[in-house]
Amino acid sequence: xxxxxxxxxxxxxxxxxxxxxxxxxxxxxxxxxxxxxxxxxxxxxxxxxxxxxxxxxxxxxxxxxxxxxxxxxxxxxxxxxxxxxxxxxxxxxxxxxxxxxxxxxxxxxxxxxxxxxxxxxxxxxxxxxxxxxxxxxxxxxxxxxxxxxxxxxxxxxxxxxxxxxxxxxxxxxxxxxxxxxxxxxxxxxxxxxxxxxxxxxxxxxxxxxxxxxxxxxxxxxxxxxxxxxxxxxxxxxxxxxxxxxxxxxxxxxxxxxxxxxxxxxxxxxxxxxxxxxxxxxxxxxxxxxxxxxxxxxxxxx
Amino acid sequence: xxxxxxxxxxxxxxxxxxxxxxxxxxxxxxxxxxxxxxxxxxxxxxxxxxxxxxxxxxxxxxxxxxxxxxxxxxxxxxxxxxxxxxxxxxxxxxxxxxxxxxxxxxxxxxxxxxxxxxxxxxxxxxxxxxxxxxxxxxxxxxxxxxxxxxxxxxxxxxxxxxxxxxxxxxxxxxxxxxxxxxxxxxxxxxxxxxxxxxxxxxxxxxxxxxxxxxxxxxxxxxxxxxxxxxxxxxxxxxxxxxxxxxxxxxxxxxxxxxxxxxxxxxxxxxxxxxxxxxxxxxxxxxxxxxxxxxxxxxxxx
Numbered sequence: 001x002x003x004x005x006x007x008x009x010x011x012x013x014x015x016x017x018x019x020x021x022x023x024x025x026x027x028x029x030x031x032x033x034x035x036x037x038x039x040x041x042x043x044x045x046x047x048x049x050x051x052x053x054x055x056x057x058x059x060x061x062x063x064x065x066x067x068x069x070x071x072x073x074x075x076x077x078x079x080x081x082x083x084x085x086x087x088x089x090x091x092x093x094x095x096x097x098x099x100x101x102x103x104x105x106x107x108x109x110x111x112x113x114x115x116x117x118x119x120x121x122x123x124x125x126x127x128x129x130x131x132x133x134x135x136x137x138x139x140x141x142x143x144x145x146x147x148x149x150x151x152x153x154x155x156x157x158x159x160x161x162x163x164x165x166x167x168x169x170x171x172x173x174x175x176x177x178x179x180x181x182x183x184x185x186x187x188x189x190x191x192x193x194x195x196x197x198x199x200x201x202x203x204x205x206x207x208x209x210x211x212x213x214x215x216x217x218x219x220x221x222x223x224x225x226x227x228x229x230x231x232x233x234x235x236x237x238x239x240x241x242x243x244x245x246x247x248x249x250x251x252x253x254x255x256x257x258x259x260x261x262x263x264x265x266x267x268x269x270x271x272x273x274x275x276x277x278x279x280x281x282x283x284x285x286x287x288x289x290x291x292x293x294x295x296x297x298x299x300x301x
Numbered sequence: 302x303x304x305x306x307x308x309x310x311x312x313x314x315x316x317x318x319x320x321x322x323x324x325x326x327x328x329x330x331x332x333x334x335x336x337x338x339x340x341x342x343x344x345x346x347x348x349x350x351x352x353x354x355x356x357x358x359x360x361x362x363x364x365x366x367x368x369x370x371x372x373x374x375x376x377x378x379x380x381x382x383x384x385x386x387x388x389x390x391x392x393x394x395x396x397x398x399x400x401x402x403x404x405x406x407x408x409x410x411x412x413x414x415x416x417x418x419x420x421x422x423x424x425x426x427x428x429x430x431x432x433x434x435x436x437x438x439x440x441x442x443x444x445x446x447x448x449x450x451x452x453x454x455x456x457x458x459x460x461x462x463x464x465x466x467x468x469x470x471x472x473x474x475x476x477x478x479x480x481x482x483x484x485x486x487x488x489x490x491x492x493x494x495x496x497x498x499x500x501x502x503x504x505x506x507x508x509x510x511x512x513x514x515x516x517x518x519x520x521x522x523x524x525x526x527x528x529x530x531x532x533x534x535x536x537x538x539x540x541x542x543x544x545x546x547x548x549x550x551x552x553x554x555x556x557x558x559x560x561x562x563x564x565x566x567x568x569x570x571x572x573x574x575x576x577x578x579x580x581x582x583x584x585x586x587x588x589x590x591x592x593x594x595x596x597x598x599x600x601x602x
Contacts, residue, residue, distance in 0.1 A: 004593070033595050051592070095592055180592075244581060261582045269570075269593045272577050279580035280545060281562045291352070291396055291481075292305070292570045292597055294334050 002296045004096035004268075005106065006035075006051040006180065007061045010088045011068045012077050012171075014044040022067055023048060030060035035266070044079025045088070051095055054102070058110055061090060062117075065173075069118045074145050074171040082138075084145045085120065085171030089137060092128075092177045095268045096287075096296075103177035104128045108160075111175035115162025118170060121152060122161040125176040130160050137174055145171045179212075182232040182271060183264035184240060186247050189257035193219055196226035199250045203228070203243060210246065212238035225259060235271040241278040269293075303597045305397035305569075306407065307336075307352040307481065308362045311389045312369045313378050313472075315345040323368050324349060331361035336567070345380025346389070352396060355403070359411055362391060363418075366474075370419045375446050375472040383439075385446045386421065386472030390438060393429075393478045396569045397588075397597075404478035405429045409461075412476035416463025419471060422453060423462040426477040431461055438475055446472045480513075483533040483572060484565035485541060487548050490558035494520055497527035500551045504529070504544060511547065513539035526560060536572040542579040570594075 013019045020039055023046065027034050032052035039046045048064065051057065065087045072086035090110065094103040107128040115122040129135045133156070143151050149166040151157050158164065166172070188196055196217030201207045204215035212234035218227045228247055232238060248258055269287050277285030287293045314320045321340055324347065328335050333353035340347045349365065352358065366388045373387035391411065395404040408429040416423040430436045434457070444452050450467045452458050459465065467473070489497055497518030502508045505516035513535035519528045529548055533539060549559055570588050578586030588594045 004596075006592075035592070035595060051596075240581065258582055260584050263581075263583055263586070263590050266590055266592045266594075269591050272573065272591060275577055275581060276573050280541065280564075280576060281559055282564055283561050285564070289564050289567055290570050290573060291307075291336070291567045292593070293567075294336060295305075295352075295597060296593055 002096060002293070003054055003098050004051055005054040005057045005098060005103065006049065006093040006095050007057050007090065008047065008049050008093065009061060009064055009090045011046045011048075011072065012044065012074060012079065012083045012086050012088050013068070013072050014039040014046055014079065015041045019046060019071060022071060023064060026063045026067055027060065029063065030056055032056055032060050040081070042079070043081035044077065045081045045083065054098065054106060057092075058106055061110060062113060065090065065114055066117070069120070069170050073169055075168060077145065082141055082144055083171075084141050084143075084148055085173045087114070087120070087170070087173045089125075089174045089176065090114075091126065091175075093180050094177075095180060096270060100127050100177065100179065107175050107177040111173075112161040114173065114175065115159070118167075120162050120167050120170045121148075121159040121164065121172045123157075123172065123174050124160040125174045126178040128175065128177040134160075137176070140174050148172045179234045179236065180268055180271075182235050182240065182267050184230050184232055184243065185262045185264065186228040186230070186244065187220060187223070187259045187261065188226050188228065188251060189259040190254075191219075191224055191226060192254070192256065193217060193226050195251070195254040195256050196228055198254070199247055200228045200230075202250045203230070203246050210238045210243060213243055235267070235274070239274045239278070240271060241275045303397060303594070304355055304399050305352055306355040306358045306399060306404065307350065307394040307396050308358050308391065309348065309350050309394065310362060310365060310391045312347045312349075312373065313345065313375060313380070313384045313387050313389055314369070314373050315340040315347055315380065316342045320347060320372060323372060324365060327364045327368055328361065330364065331357055333357055333361050341382070343380070344382035345378060346382050346384065355399065355407060358393075359407055362393075362411060363414060366391065366415055367418070370421070370471050374470055376469060378446065383442055383445055384472075385442050385444075385449055386474045388415070388421070388471070388474045390426075390475045390477065391415075392427065392476075394481050395478075396481060397571060401428050401478065401480065408476050408478040412474075413462040415474065415476070416460070419468075421463050421468050421471045422449075422460040422465065422473045424458075424473065424475050425461040426475045427479040429476065429478040435461075438477070441475050449473045480535045480537065481569055481572075483536050483541065483568050485531050485533055485544065486563045486565065487529040487531070487545065488521060488524070488560045488562065489527050489529065489552060490560040491555075492520075492525055492527060493555070493557065494518060494527050496552075496555040496557050497529055499555070500548055501529045501531075503551045504531070504547050511539045511544060514544055536568070536575070540575045540579070541568075541572060542576045
């Protein structure tokens, strides 16, 4: 039925070009689409983004992580990015025809399999978390690799899967499920940073705004204007159009125009059909109205 | 690069269920996606809509038409829909990553091959036409099957491909290229038919409005409201958002609200990304911003 799952594993190796080849060799074996595979030497970390049918993505993630566990030794790892394991984080992201409940089920099943196979302690985070204290990755990873032996002795940090004992070579892994993040920026026709900050404060959750919006006001120095820079962390419950219309409404009170917007990276078709349905006033508009939808369905069957 | 071509051939057989099976058997042999295959006994006509990579669509169309020429005898054909040949019309429609020039080239090459292989006179129409008098299908088909022997003797109707002589068994075929038609209706929050007619007149090309818009005002009796019913015949040059905004603007002068809109059938992703780019004010927004785009590309490579 055209289901699409995305996985964005992060591995603690960003310097050895051979590691990239190893990951590519694994990807070759699975019918998944790799959207990104980047390494950062300073962070000493590799990020992959790939997607496909759920079962295939789960199998591919398992194969990638198995190879990473074989190749990476955390005892010698240094890097500027927070990390706690060779396989540091494995988030699963529902893109199409999948609920968050589906993604959580996949994440937990994957986490248990990974933990058992490699004797690595695993915590579940974000939507897959088993308690609110583990929802934020930063809380789960606090202490990093070096602090994990002590953390694992804390009764509050009983693992969600795998051994309670620290794995010196591979560290600890966080496995989660989350919505795709939509990075959406609104450039304002002014250089008034205070206005951008006030608008950001009005729309973001933390200061009373929309629930699934993070926002801040920034200068775009090279263009002489300011920006409301946002992360939309659940476009199903706080859709793009509602965010933009609120920004427009708040901007109007300062006599400020919306110059243009930008979508950084990509968004699922579903997030865009939601916007089309709103602006074209078409009730129930969804991807079944899009010709290409029928090709995607065939793809997955 | 993810090119998609659609073909919508119409055949003069709408009563024999075996004919549908024959078409399906042909479709089985090609990696195309069949969106519609319907027969109408009253019209005595079969309509197919299918799409895929351009070369595959062209080959599949040739195979369908060859089978139709074998099976249909126009000498015994009756039906309420205007028609002039066993293979009555074969329009090619660019859906994705194809220009109209590409579609015209394909239509003409297809038309020449078909005409030669089956000794059927062919006229090119719409964007594939060789003179303005042949742009409208109604002009090309005027006289229908019964009038074609005389039409082919008229020096003004030299064929575009194939023999100038009438083919009694198979008739005459029109081959064309056109944009996908978007059927877009706007329901107004009123039962004032005069307002709907006035708005339709303001937006449609024939009475001074937007170039690629056909529109009329209609009653939607069962809902107690009126509708501006439109066909958008070139969404690249007259995009959906511009049409809707003009309808909204004209409706405002009558104090009439837009209740809701409807998209009848489907639209290409490109037509929707155009609307997203406008309403979300994202310059240059296109399908490369849509995650599913990358799966479609893989599909076609």
